[in-house]
Amino acid sequence: MPHANGKANGYDQTDSAAPERVKSDVCIVGAGPAGLMLGSLLARFGQKVDVIDERRDQTTVGRADGIQPKSIETLQMLRVGDELFRTGVKVHDICMWQSSGEAGLRRISRSIHYPAAVVDLLQPYILLCHQGMIEAVFIDDLRRSGVEVQRNRSFQTYEALDDGSLRIECGVGPEEEQQQQQQQQKQSPKTTKTTTIHAEYLVGCDGARSLVRKSIPDTYAQGTPHTSVWGVLDGELDTDFPDIWSKTVVFSERHGSVLIIPRERNMTRLYIEMKEASTSSAALGEAYVMEQARLILAPYRVGWRSVEWFGNYRVAQRVAARFSDERRRAFIAGDASHTHSPKAAQGMNTSIHDSWNLGWKLNLALRGFGKAGDGAAGGVVLLASYEGERKKIAHDLIDFDYEHANEIARGDAERLADNFSKNTRFISGVGVEYGENELNRGPGPSSSPRATTTTTTTQGAARPGCNLPPAKATRYLDACPVDVQLDVPVLGQFRIYAVLDDVAGASSATFLRDFNDSVAAETSLFTKLSRAAALSYQEKPRAKRADDVHVRPERYTSVSELGTFALITSTDKNDFEVSSLPPVFSRSGWTVYLDDVAPLDTQGRSCTEKWLGGLAADEAAIVIVRPDGYVGTIGRWDTAQTGAGSSAAQWLDEYFGGFLQVPPSS
Structure with a gap:
């Protein structure tokens, strides 16, 4: 300027x-x-x-309005959007209504939008507020x-x-x-x-x-337009229809369909289908669309105290x-x-x-x-x-x-319900999954350099290319129960979770020490990348923000600007001190967690059990999570085997070496 x-x-x-x-x-x-x-x-x-x-x-009005559970989680990761939770409408259920032939309009089903048995969510609802x-x-x-x-x-x-x-x-x-x-x-x-x-x-x-x-x-854009035309109305309804505070689909064999979405400030959004015979009219205006809504929802009374936004569109x-x-x-x-x-x-x-x-x-x-x-x-x-x-x-x-x-x-409520049920995880956002590539390393030689000491795992709910599942643990330093997947602030860094049953045991202690020494070695790629990252963020630092006084970014970059190390263990707090851990973990005290609050979890399971399907007494796992919250790769090691910790560090280097390099200027 x-x-x-x-x-x-x-x-x-x-x-x-x-x-x-x-x-x-x-x-x-x-x-x-x-x-x-x-x-x-x-x-x-x-x-x-x-x-x-x-x-x-x-x-200012209209356009998109639904925030799905994964997007809610993303806002929580970013520490933004608290006002949306205060003012938006939370929708937990979905209703189906139908009228056909001689049968009048009637509710034919009511169900939970995101059932816990189908999808594991911290916030199992859609949050509604305008774009x-x-x-x-x-x-x-x-x-x-x-x-x-x-x-x-x-x-x-x-x-x-x-x-x-x-x-x-x-x-x-x-x-x-x-x-x-x-x-x-x-x-x-x-x-x-x-x-x-x-x-x-x-x-x-x-x-x-x-x-x-x-x-x-x-x-160029590839695809074809759909034949249907829909009108959209945002406004405050005057109606005796009973389900305007649920997500509701209404099918009329004669007049088309209406999708009802509750909204902030006592408003309701209606998506109203224009039957194909009527689309030739050039005057698909607000009054016409309102009349279609009345016909579909008859015999219930439908009027508008106010209309904030109106539009119509053809699906493409x-x-x-x-x-x-x-x-x-x-x-x-x-x-x-x-x-x-x-x-x-x-x-x-x-x-x-x-x-x-x-x-x-x-x-x-x-x-x-x-x-x-x-x-x-x-x-x-x-x-x-x-x-x-x-x-x-x-x-x-x-x-x-x-x-x-x-x-x-089509107006087939049963088929729509089946389609919705089949795609529930995808619709929520947590079922959006990536295929295997250099960033998402599944089982195979590239992520298992020493088959005798390490294997990748697809046990448990944490899987490469998938969102990290919600899990509870106790933060060691302040005894605060936290959502592990949300606890580390978004700084553009990876998260590297070491998961062990007993860090006080001899084999686990050896594993952690050897892992630390190998990661910190001069020859380690991770060390070289971390040094380059420290220089990069010194020359071009992250934004200095007023909320840093609360977020405390320095707690999560004390070991590396590239990745935050974390430890999750079932060990009793009285049996170890953070200061007794190897430096990559002792310097990351705010990300040492006790896996001892399973009853607080969405499924009543421990973090270790949920993510990994459990661990043996002499077993260690490392879960690498990308900056966007997706699991990059997972490895397991037998801590009783000689060199397991060094093998884990080599595996870590191999993962990052697949897509990162030390900048030439470094």
Whole structure:
């Protein structure tokens, strides 16, 4: 922005028509949930971000409104969104109603939305509040890191430069452009303002009609539109229909379907199907859609005390052919990369986690840690994994959405219930799973360098490529029961959990000592990476935030800026002291946990039992968790075997060596 001397970023700005030039690490186009989430993460991690949006203001009404359990967990990991829990509506159940032939409208089923027997969740409900409230959470979080969204600024084109960076040309937003055109008719010279942003990376989070996507070669949207047309109304209802405070699907054989979603401030959202015969009318206006809702819900009374937002849409299910350019410098995320119907409340949730997946990888790549692959097939291993992981999820979502939308349109309540039951884990978000790659190492030689002393495991609920399951433990230092998967703040680092039954036993003590010594050795890749990370964060530190006084980031980076070490043990607290542990654990006192509060768990199980299916007395396990909360890999060792701790350290190096490198500058 211009300084008092008429300059900004070193360029003369005295001529209002001259282009402004900005230097950035990442330029993010679009300030919806995907763009704001990505900006929030990168700003926290210490990267310079420019978040631009062509709109004058953030979303104020309508659009997306459902936050699924995994997204709730993500907000908790980020320590944001408390106001949403106070003001949003929590939906725990789902009801089905039907009318057909001579049978009048009647409830045919009522069930728990996320049954504990099917999916293990800390927050087993959908949180309902409009998209603008969620955007506000991320906008406030960006401000805590010193970043403001740049409004009235639109993406135009980008160009790759010889040094690998990008030159991004931006103009004004459509509203400001219209004002400038009106002004130019009255005076001259021309004063239209443009901006040139020089960035290392560009990410298009600019929606289904993404200009960034259209600017990346061969990144077109693939798919076909669905034939159904739906109207959407947000407002305060005046009705005697009994289930407006549940998620409710109403089928009318004659008039179509309605999906009822309770909302904040005593509002209700209605998705109303327009039967195909009526879609030829050009006047699918608010009054017409209201009348359709009355017909479907008859004989119940339906009126509106107020209407806050109305819209209609045709369902389109598409996935972009690519999620980045060949050089992996320009990316797309959110609706720019996939579109589908809104009726299962997946779009915003999927978009947020596109950004979660990409954000931590961009941070490490910007710091020089991304490992180069083998020619055309490899590229940058770390960044290539974004498309590999998230494109799979986009296709999984489209497949589910196609079935889900068809069952709603078909009006078969039993088939819809079956479809929902089959996909419950996926809908919640915790069932979104990645395939095996360098970041998600399953059983096999690459993660089992010494088969006699170590094996990978798929026992228990913790599995590579999957979300870390919720588990309770007692924090050693303050005796506080905590949710282990949420306890370590998001700093862009990995988490390395060592899990042992008895740390006071001779074989376990030897294992931990040998593991510590090998990890800390000069020849250890992890040590080299950690030294480089310390230098990187010294030169480009994480954002200094007001809430650091409470979060205390230094508690979790005392051993390494790359990863937080943690210990989970069933040993009685009176039988060991944190100070007696090897340095990688004694210096990580806030992440030493006692596995002694199973009754507090969602399933009444200990952390060790839930994650690993239990451990033998002389067995150790290490669970490596990625910065986005996904399990990277799991190893087990027989601590009674000579060299087990050193083997575990070698295994750790091999995992990180698959996708990270020591930056050449280090």
